[in-house]
Amino acid sequence: MFDLEQDGRRIDFAGLSRVIERGYRVVVYSYQSANEVILRCLEIGALSYIAKSENKQHLIxxxxxxxxxxxxxGPRMAAAMFANQDAGRPNLTSREMEVxxxxxxxxxxxxxxxxxFISPSTVRTHLQRVRAKYASVGRQAQTKSALVARAIQDGIIAVDDL
Structure with missing residues (x-):
């Protein structure tokens, strides 16, 4: 469980990223309930987001x-996902995009x-996850060229960066 505002500090997306990059499965539990905050946590790789205003059973x-x-x-996470203007785009983690x-x-x-500085099998795993995430939103990308096209469509990379 990760609290975005530990000890009254500002929202700690970088701390959340570090925890997730270490391989932990994270549930964010926070007073923050803005859609943008919830969606950003999910993009970083949080498994779930529960607002502290929600029933404690949701946290359990x-x-x-x-x-x-x-x-x-949970209810707030569902509302944020429903209101997401980027529907149809997979929620890739920063590491998946980097790979x-x-x-x-x-x-x-x-x-x-x-x-x-990672193993080739880790590269393959990240690419498999990216393909699975594209497939889960109905946008198959079985080849490298198909993935390039999807990444350009989604603004992950520009043609000039290739």
Missing amino acids: DAITAAHADEPYV LIAWFQTESKDLVAQRL
Whole structure:
């Protein structure tokens, strides 16, 4: 569980990113209930977002689901997702986008691994997740060129950056 405003400080998206990048499954629990904040946490990679104004049972259900590696959508999270103007776009994490862009700019997954200091199997895993996320929003991208097209459509990369 991650509180965005620990000790009264401002919203800590960077701290949330660090925790998620370390491989933890995170449920955000916060007083913040703005759609933009909720969607940003989901983009970073949080599994669920529960506002402190919601019934405590939602927090229990979200933690239980995270422990079982299953999704849970509380009322505020559902409202934010419903109001999202970017519907149809997958919620890629910053690391997934970094791997995707590096792959577009290199000739192989091994070179991406060297550039980002990760293993080739981690590169493959990130790319599989990206493809799965595109498929989950009904936008298949089975080939590298299809992924490039999707990334350009979604503003992840520009043609000049390739």
